[in-house]
Amino acid sequence: xxxxxxxxxxxxxxxxxxxxxxxxxxxxxxxxxxxxxxxxxxxxxxxxxxxxxxxxxxxxxxxxxxxxxxxxxxxxxxxxxxxxxxxxxxxxxxxxxxxxxxxxxxxxxxxxxxxxxxxxxxxxxxxxxxxxxxxxxxxxxxxxxxxxxxxxxxxxxxxxxxxxxxxxxxxxxxxxxxxxxxxxxxxxxxxxxxxxxxxxxxxxxxxxxxxxx
Amino acid sequence: xxxxxxxxxxxxxxxxxxxxxxxxxxxxxxxxxxxxxxxxxxxxxxxxxxxxxxxxxxxxxxxxxxxxxxxxxxxxxxxxxxxxxxxxxxxxxxxxxxxxxxxxxxxxxxxxxxxxxxxxxxxxxxxxxxxxxxxxxxxxxxxxxxxxxxxxxxxxxxxxxxxxxxxxxxxxxxxxxxxxxxxxxxxxxxxxxxxxxxxxxxxxxxxxxxxxxxxx
Numbered sequence: 001x002x003x004x005x006x007x008x009x010x011x012x013x014x015x016x017x018x019x020x021x022x023x024x025x026x027x028x029x030x031x032x033x034x035x036x037x038x039x040x041x042x043x044x045x046x047x048x049x050x051x052x053x054x055x056x057x058x059x060x061x062x063x064x065x066x067x068x069x070x071x072x073x074x075x076x077x078x079x080x081x082x083x084x085x086x087x088x089x090x091x092x093x094x095x096x097x098x099x100x101x102x103x104x105x106x107x108x109x110x111x112x113x114x115x116x117x118x119x120x121x122x123x124x125x126x127x128x129x130x131x132x133x134x135x136x137x138x139x140x141x142x143x144x145x146x147x148x149x150x151x152x153x154x155x156x157x158x159x160x161x162x163x164x165x166x167x168x169x170x171x172x173x174x175x176x177x178x179x180x181x182x183x184x185x186x187x188x189x190x191x192x193x194x195x196x197x198x199x200x201x202x203x204x205x206x207x208x209x210x211x212x213x
Numbered sequence: 214x215x216x217x218x219x220x221x222x223x224x225x226x227x228x229x230x231x232x233x234x235x236x237x238x239x240x241x242x243x244x245x246x247x248x249x250x251x252x253x254x255x256x257x258x259x260x261x262x263x264x265x266x267x268x269x270x271x272x273x274x275x276x277x278x279x280x281x282x283x284x285x286x287x288x289x290x291x292x293x294x295x296x297x298x299x300x301x302x303x304x305x306x307x308x309x310x311x312x313x314x315x316x317x318x319x320x321x322x323x324x325x326x327x328x329x330x331x332x333x334x335x336x337x338x339x340x341x342x343x344x345x346x347x348x349x350x351x352x353x354x355x356x357x358x359x360x361x362x363x364x365x366x367x368x369x370x371x372x373x374x375x376x377x378x379x380x381x382x383x384x385x386x387x388x389x390x391x392x393x394x395x396x397x398x399x400x401x402x403x404x405x406x407x408x409x410x411x412x413x414x415x416x417x418x419x420x421x422x423x424x425x426x427x428x429x
Contacts, residue, residue: 005228012228019223153372
């Protein structure tokens with residue numbers, strides 16, 4: 001029978017891994033001073049709040065322009081959203097760049113939000129289905145989330161470099177703020193989700209002090 | 214500070230950080246990785262001479278990181294005028310365009326967090342290598358864990374490659390010293406991350422505290 005540290009009355013430090021008794025002095029890791037918790041505090045509610053905010057901001061991030069270009073060698077000024085920018089690149093024949101932008105800026109954040117939603121729902125509905133596979137899913141979204149920042153850096157480089165009025169200028173659009181917020185919120189969201197909750201459910205017992213929302 | 218489990222029930226045991234399975238710690242291995250038997254998460258990794266190796270890598274990374282921030286990353290020329298861009302300049306031009314929040318995000322993920330990670334690691338590694346346990350070891354260890362997701366140097370490199378593709382037909386694009394330096398930082402940091410395990414720091418500190426003088 002598999003025994004989790006929490007059910008054995010032990011708290012694992014989430015920074016250095018040291019195991020302490022549940023009555024450790026001041027509930028702090030004796031080695032590195034990190035606050036000890038059986039599970040991340042309020043993991044489910046916190047993750048829901050962060051991903052709901054990210055879903056809302058995902059809309060302006062995709063509808064508002066992220067870059068405003070003027071006289072980019074193609075005539076008049078134009079404002080590009082993430083999508084229209086990717087389409088322009090595709091039409092100019094730069095399809096590898098277009099694919100990178102579509103994956104990093106649209107597919108990755110959306111996949112991350114959907115997967116976290118799914119994982120939260122399985123924990124709340126006490127699904128016992130294959131926690132090993134769901135943990136792997138969590139590991140993947142936790143790893144790929146950071147790559148959404150690519151578009152922010154591309155924007156920052158273009159805005160800084162293309163300042164040749166009246167020939168060509170690039171300035172950031174309001175969509176960039178919403179998009180940056182989506183990336184930051186989803187990064188916090190995957191950090192606040194605790195995959196161990198999935199295993200608690202599959203072991204059929206809630207761990208004391210862990211909220212199941 | 215105690216470097217071993219205070220609860221006697223915990224000695225010789227290890228808990229998986231992702232599924233919390235309590236398992237017996239395998240006998241020390243000279244080299245290799247140990248995964249959780251239930252969910253496959255990495256429990257720890259052992260590389261011989263991890264402290265010395267990562268100290269060497271991070272010292273080089275510190276020098277390159279300074280260069281990456283002093284020299285321009287890229288420059289663009291159009292009709293005889295040239296604009297060169299540094300990391301700080303990137304954040305500054307976003308701030309001047311009214312995007313203070315995005316400017317902060319760029320400055321934090323490319324300048325502040327990578328610098329703090331290099332400093333924290335050096336503050337831990339240099340004294341340990343000299344045979345002394347630094348007072349700031351707990352702080353450095355917590356910083357390293359907390360900051361890890363927010364250092365995005367490798368993502369920036371991909372962003373720079375995408376920008377090159379977009380700017381090539383706009384003007385004369387040149388990669389400058391800053392770009393090669395930050396590429397070096399990325400490689401060195403990735404190598405150090407895959408060599409050094411937090412356990413190495415604590416094992417080294419515990420051995421020094423017990424007065425063995427050596428920790429291997």
